[in-house]
Amino acid sequence: MKILTAQLLSELKEITQNNTRYVETLLNRTDQELNYRTSENSWTVLECIAHLNRYGQFYIPEIHRRILSSEFPPKVTFSPGILGDYFAKSMLPKEKLNPMKTFKTMNPIHSKLDKNVLKDFIEQQHQLLGILEKAKDINLEKTRTNISISKLIKLKLGDTLRFVIYHHLRHIEQAKKVLESLKN
Secondary structure, three states: OOEEHHHHHHHHHHHHHHHHHHHHHHOOOOHHHHOOOOOOOOOOHHHHHHHHHHHHHHHHHHHHHHHHHOOOOOOOEEOOOHHHHHHHHHHOOOOOOOOOOOOHHHOOOOOOOOOHHHHHHHHHHHHHHHHHHHHOOOOOOOOEEEEOOEEEEEEEHHHHHHHHHHHHHHHHHHHHHHHHHHHO
16 A cells, blocks of 8 residues: 555544544543443443553653654655554554553553543643654655564654554543443
């Protein structure tokens, strides 16, 4: 699969803007709604967002650092790597979300959380939008990033951006389902 770099970045920017707008609406929800749990081992809305914030604490500085140090000029098209494409696509939400094991350090379950979690996410999304803007000026294939689970694996920057933003999309959908369950 080959995609125009500008098209990829535009799609990722749109997803990020939509996620940001949605989380901004959550600021109007009550603490009770945001901390509602559908079962003992399910995440609340705030836990879904806190999970994303924890990954953002790794990926945003990592991506930013790689963009600033990249010496590769931009390329018109982007071709995903095999592993990066697999990781990115595995994050896309499906009709019925397939549960995935979360690393203990990234699992916020039963944490005491408040709306600051939402504000932190919104701030991270603004940083991510700035990163997507800067990414237009470099090669998304030759510029590579570390991943959070291993320093031995590096992914193409385009794949890392897809993974991170699709991961956001996945957990935003999860948060929406938690709130929908309140209506039932």
